[in-house]
Amino acid sequence: MNEALELLANPWIHGFVFGAVIVTALMSVTAYITWFERKFAARLHSRMGPTMVGPKGLLQPIADGLKMIQKEDIVPRDADRLLFNAAPAITLFFALAVAAVIPFSPGLLASNLDIGVLYALAVSGLMGFPVWVGAWASNNKYALFGGMRAVAQAISYEIPMVLSALVPVVLAGSLSIGQIVEYQIEHGWFAFWPPGPGIFAFVLFMLTALAEGNRIPFDIPEAESELVAGPTTEYTGIKFGLFASAEYIHSLLASALGAALFLGGWDGPFGIPVFWMLLKTCMLFVGVTWIRWTLLRFRSDQLMALCWVYLVPGALGLLLITGLYVHVRG
Amino acid sequence: MLEQWAPAIVFLAIAFSVGFVTLFAARIMAVRAKRPSETKTLTYECGEEPAHQAWIRFHPRYYVIALVFILFDVEAAFLIPWALNVRGLGTFAMVEMFLFVAILLLGWVYALRKGALKWQ
Numbered sequence: 001m002n003e004a005l006e007l008l009a010n011p012w013i014h015g016f017v018f019g020a021v022i023v024t025a026l027m028s029v030t031a032y033i034t035w036f037e038r039k040f041a042a043r044l045h046s047r048m049g050p051t052m053v054g055p056k057g058l059l060q061p062i063a064d065g066l067k068m069i070q071k072e073d074i075v076p077r078d079a080d081r082l083l084f085n086a087a088p089a090i091t092l093f094f095a096l097a098v099a100a101v102i103p104f105s106p107g108l109l110a111s112n113l114d115i116g117v118l119y120a121l122a123v124s125g126l127m128g129f130p131v132w133v134g135a136w137a138s139n140n141k142y143a144l145f146g147g148m149r150a151v152a153q154a155i156s157y158e159i160p161m162v163l164s165a166l167v168p169v170v171l172a173g174s175l176s177i178g179q180i181v182e183y184q185i186e187h188g189w190f191a192f193w194p195p196g197p198g199i200f201a202f203v204l205f206m207l208t209a210l211a212e213g214n215r216i217p218f219d220i221p222e223a224e225s226e227l228v229a230g231p232t233t234e235y236t237g238i239k240f241g242l243f244a245s246a247e248y249i250h251s252l253l254a255s256a257l258g259a260a261l262f263l264g265g266w267d268g269p270f271g272i273p274v275f276w277m278l279l280k281t282c283m284l285f286v287g288v289t290w291i292r293w294t295l296l297r298f299r300s301d302q303l304m305a306l307c308w309v310y311l312v313p314g315a316l317g318l319l320l321i322t323g324l325y326v327h328v329r330g
Numbered sequence: 331m332l333e334q335w336a337p338a339i340v341f342l343a344i345a346f347s348v349g350f351v352t353l354f355a356a357r358i359m360a361v362r363a364k365r366p367s368e369t370k371t372l373t374y375e376c377g378e379e380p381a382h383q384a385w386i387r388f389h390p391r392y393y394v395i396a397l398v399f400i401l402f403d404v405e406a407a408f409l410i411p412w413a414l415n416v417r418g419l420g421t422f423a424m425v426e427m428f429l430f431v432a433i434l435l436l437g438w439v440y441a442l443r444k445g446a447l448k449w450q
Contacts, residue, residue: 015337019344027348069356072363077371078383089349096345100338111337118410119338140373141384152392155399162406166413173417175410233374238356242349301448304395308447312402313438316431319409326416327424 018110022099030248031061033285040286041293064241071237079234080137087134088235088242094127095246098253103178105266105274116177117169120257121162124212127250128154131243135231146230149300150214150221156307157218161208163315167201168261170322177257181265189264194329197322202262204315209254210288211307213247217295220303255284394446405434 008014035050035057042049050057075081101116103109113119128151135147168190169175172183184190190198211218222230229235232243259265259280268276298306363370373380412419412427441447 011333011336012340015340016344018337019341022341023344023348069352069359070361073356073360074370076373078373078380085353089353092349092352093342093346096348097342100341100345110341111334113334113338136385138373139384140380141375141386144384144386144388148388148392152395155403156395159399159402159406162403163409166406166409169410170413170416173415175414228374228376237360238352242352304447308398309442313435316435319413320428320431323413323416323424323427327421 015110018108019100022110023096026096026099026249026252027245030245030252031065033248033252034064034244035061037289037292040289044290044293068241069238073239074234074236076138076140076234078139080139083133083137084234085239087130087137088239088246090130091127091134091246092242092249094123094130095249095253097123098250098257101177102253102256102260103181103265104256104277105272106178108274109178112176112178114174114176117165117175117180117261120177121158121165124250124254124257125154125158125161127246128212131231134235134243138231138234140234142228143231143233146221146227146233150231153214153218153221153303154212156304157208157211157311160204160307160311160315161212163312163319164201164204164208165257165261166319167197167322170319170326171198173326177260177265181260181267184264185267189262189267191262194325197318197325198262200318201315201322202258204311204318205262206254206258206284206288208311209251209258210291211303213250213254215247215251215288215292217291217297218303219297220300251288252281252285255288256281258284398441398446401434401437405431 008017038060039049039057041047050060053059053063075084098120100110101113101119103112132147132151135143135150138144168180171190171194172180174180174183187193191202192198214221221227222232227233232240235243256277259277263280263284264276265280266273266277268279373384375381408430409427412423416424
């Protein structure tokens with residue numbers, strides 16, 4: 001036992017063990033999120049959702065995964081083969097990479113980078129680009145239009161996202177997510193304390209996270225009624241599956257990031273810390289899903305106007321007010 | 331330094347391999363048509379034969395958005411060190427930051443009045 005702990009103290013082995021555990025857990029959770037989302041959407045629509053495969057349809061994700069991996073792999077004749085094949089895997093890579101710095105409890109995190117917030121924002125912002133590469137490589141007009149919209153949306157909403165995530169950084173005076181959580185445990189959750197900027201920043205962060213993940217109401221890049229399937233039009237089988245799971249993982253990790261930065265992370269009144277972190281993440285994710293099945297989608301021009309005319313100056317003002325507050329109160 | 335980054339590097343390596351391992355598994359497990367048909371690999375265009383390639387020029391508004399994005403992204407990069415140490419930097423830095431953002435907002439107003447942020 002002691003020898004095992006000593007081995008874990010080695011940073012490389014620590015990274016390997018936690019990396020393997022967290023990545024595996026994320027991939028299996030993502031599979032079951034599809035089940036949850038289908039059931040949840042079905043309830044909102046007064047339907048049953050998946051019921052046939054296993055009790056309550058619980059084996060459905062496994063059946064889906066097996067089906068997707070066995071599908072014939074079709075690469076369009078005119079596509080750029082190398083980029084077309086690599087794009088889904090790289091999208092998944094950027095989606096998963098955010099998890100490296102998310103602390104699930106004091107001990108349960110892959111790496112406590114002292115620039116954690118910066119790293120998470122940078123990596124999650126990169127996810128839009130391999131999607132575009134895949135869309136371009138498909139040599140399909142629907143895919144290209146969808147990809148252009150996706151990347152324009154991703155870079156636009158990245159700015160209010162970064163600015164709103166800087167509010168906890170200003171309040172805690174640290175870029176390490178672990179230290180931000182510890183500061184909140186001492187002084188109160190940033191979503192509620194100090195009253196004012198925190199709650200706005202929290203709402204803004206979740207809103208822009210929705211937009212970054214191309215989820216409804218910001219899913220004009222893959223608007224089915226006009227662009228078939230957007231950037232993923234030409235993708236079949238497991239390659240489409242990789243894009244889809246990358247999107248789910250992105251939403252899930254954005255919820256986790258929101259929980260850690262604004263809702264006190266693993267802070268809870270009793271019990272084990274990791275439970276509270278997972279509970280908050282799940283609640284935020286349920287909220288995101290609920291929004292997805294409730295709202296309609298915005299038009300492209302409304303989307304861009306919302307971001308550039310309102311959110312960007314709003315987020316800047318919010319950050320300055322927070323800075324002023326911290327400066328005055330010390 | 332290495333203490334922090336070594337786990338992250340290993341994590342990134344694992345995350346990177348997941349997608350490619352899945353693709354490799356799919357290559358082994360996926361079915362393959364014995365006699366692939368000509369039309370199957372045609373680019374999808376609602377059943378029509380695709381007209382020309384899709385690698386076309388697109389609307390300049392995307393370039394404008396990208397330009398404005400770079401402006402504000404650099405600004406965010408300058409804001410981060412300030413945000414990290416608001417307490418320690420004092421009044422001078424606070425005023426400085428208000429000035430900095432005000433100058434940028436001038437540029438934003440200019441772009442807005444020019445219609446660069448309009449999407450049509």
